[in-house]
Amino acid sequence: MRLILDKSESCFAMAEASAHPSHTLQSGCADCAIRRNAVCAHCDADELAQLEEMKFYRSYPAGQTIVYAGDALPFLASVVRGIAMLSHTMQDGRRQTVGLLQAGDFLGRPGRLRARYDVVAASDVILCCFRRQPFEQLIARTPHLGARLLDMAMDELDAARDWMLVLGRKTAREKIASLLVILARRAGTPHDIDLVLTREAIADHLGLTLETVSRQFSALRHDGVIILHGARHVTVPDRARLIAESGDGDNA
Amino acid sequence: MRLILDKSESCFAMAEASAHPSHTLQSGCADCAIRRNAVCAHCDADELAQLEEMKFYRSYPAGQTIVYAGDALPFLASVVRGIAMLSHTMQDGRRQTVGLLQAGDFLGRPGRLRARYDVVAASDVILCCFRRQPFEQLIARTPHLGARLLDMAMDELDAARDWMLVLGRKTAREKIASLLVILARRAGTPHDIDLVLTREAIADHLGLTLETVSRQFSALRHDGVIILHGARHVTVPDRARLIAESGDGDNA
DNA sequence: CGAATAGTTGAACTGTCTCAACACGCGTGG
DNA sequence: CCACGCGTGTTGAGACAGTTCAACTATTCG
Numbered sequence: 001m002r003l004i005l006d007k008s009e010s011c012f013a014m015a016e017a018s019a020h021p022s023h024t025l026q027s028g029c030a031d032c033a034i035r036r037n038a039v040c041a042h043c044d045a046d047e048l049a050q051l052e053e054m055k056f057y058r059s060y061p062a063g064q065t066i067v068y069a070g071d072a073l074p075f076l077a078s079v080v081r082g083i084a085m086l087s088h089t090m091q092d093g094r095r096q097t098v099g100l101l102q103a104g105d106f107l108g109r110p111g112r113l114r115a116r117y118d119v120v121a122a123s124d125v126i127l128c129c130f131r132r133q134p135f136e137q138l139i140a141r142t143p144h145l146g147a148r149l150l151d152m153a154m155d156e157l158d159a160a161r162d163w164m165l166v167l168g169r170k171t172a173r174e175k176i177a178s179l180l181v182i183l184a185r186r187a188g189t190p191h192d193i194d195l196v197l198t199r200e201a202i203a204d205h206l207g208l209t210l211e212t213v214s215r216q217f218s219a220l221r222h223d224g225v226i227i228l229h230g231a232r233h234v235t236v237p238d239r240a241r242l243i244a245e246s247g248d249g250d251n252a
Numbered sequence: 253m254r255l256i257l258d259k260s261e262s263c264f265a266m267a268e269a270s271a272h273p274s275h276t277l278q279s280g281c282a283d284c285a286i287r288r289n290a291v292c293a294h295c296d297a298d299e300l301a302q303l304e305e306m307k308f309y310r311s312y313p314a315g316q317t318i319v320y321a322g323d324a325l326p327f328l329a330s331v332v333r334g335i336a337m338l339s340h341t342m343q344d345g346r347r348q349t350v351g352l353l354q355a356g357d358f359l360g361r362p363g364r365l366r367a368r369y370d371v372v373a374a375s376d377v378i379l380c381c382f383r384r385q386p387f388e389q390l391i392a393r394t395p396h397l398g399a400r401l402l403d404m405a406m407d408e409l410d411a412a413r414d415w416m417l418v419l420g421r422k423t424a425r426e427k428i429a430s431l432l433v434i435l436a437r438r439a440g441t442p443h444d445i446d447l448v449l450t451r452e453a454i455a456d457h458l459g460l461t462l463e464t465v466s467r468q469f470s471a472l473r474h475d476g477v478i479i480l481h482g483a484r485h486v487t488v489p490d491r492a493r494l495i496a497e498s499g500d501g502d503n504a
Numbered sequence: 505c506g507a508a509t510a511g512t513t514g515a516a517c518t519g520t521c522t523c524a525a526c527a528c529g530c531g532t533g534g
Numbered sequence: 535c536c537a538c539g540c541g542t543g544t545t546g547a548g549a550c551a552g553t554t555c556a557a558c559t560a561t562t563c564g
Binding site for chain 4 (some may be wrong): 505506507508509510511512513514515516517518519520521522523524525526527528529530531532533534
């Protein structure tokens, strides 16, 4: 099992990262960039004030494990910036990433204290964390917060089920194309994708080996479906072509 | 694409099945066998009375499609008996089953009128259906119902993510063993499994071909991990052995 | 500049798929 | 009753997508 090493500045404790709130983020919930996608999207001023009371920021450098499966996750959180990966690891080291959390996505499950999956920062990650107890109490007395969580959970469920088709039935080339389509959609930049993920992380998400991932990137580049600038920046000349390569002809 | 034929008695309309409530089920919510697992688990007598008002039963013979992806699903429902499969189908016919709904499981998403997946009755299925509008209104004014739905959705999400490991990283043999472990757990009979699913349905759920499924059943039988009585009834002499074969050493 | 991490490419190997033949169980109709 | 057809399941042989092992290149960072 590989050792995960910090690659950036100060902190190098394993699960407890630096707790200093990130510079630009001091401003508060009212003008938070991710709010429209996050749990707190529909909260009114009063509710936001309550959230301010119970929240704190944490940041994790790329590569760091935020929490290991089975360990206590002492907070619930929204991803403010970066990508966090949820993954299963089998005893023999086989690993499957089961979710990519991006800006606005919710981490943790109310009522469950321990993490069910490893959570790893794929890039530098900033979390907006809520202390468990007050947050769960707020949910209990604020029905629309529960409704928002339900909606987000069901979106995640749909995404997970869509991904099952990718894992179970698509070829390596289709898998890569599918991932690119999804990342482009989430990023909102249809023709320019900043991968962030390493070849290995992509492989773990797609149920492939990193060598196969690399070969398929080369093949897609060779066929003119994508243009690579370095290993992690992709340009998509023809979005429809990429979608066709992903196997689902109708994927707005 | 294969034609799906009714194999049982009266009804043979495609999506609109017989609407006569099933004989034994007339009795009402109070002594409903699946209630402790269903959405309505924590409802009080008054709420159950409201549910009675908006509910009706439907039954579907094995093999029948309950609703096609993209079509309107005019109700939300609990599975009362049987197994319903949620599945994706690609244009070229590749299919992936993304969920097995069993007794107590919830079908449909509040607020979404159209089915996102094909829903097919794997066995004879009985649904307890709720009319959309009144049910969604009940959720809106009954917070604990929403909480129950959230809890069920998150359980489904965990199950879907667990299944992603099966699809992405496990061998054919491990996949079969994993399915048997899960079915045994759900059925509550650790040593006796009634498969219900055909080899093809199993293949679609595991991301394999039906031939590979058949071969792996034969291999597991040959190695003494399972005993087959006919094609769809399995005896498990040693539960721990089966779990070991499934790849996850610790799977209570 | 040198070491370490990340990515690419090649060649042989292998698990699963594909195509094909055959066996079994069951209901229908001669 | 048996013959037949049909859906379902099993088994075999060859093909192939993706893995494995290995060498090499590119990039980043001290």
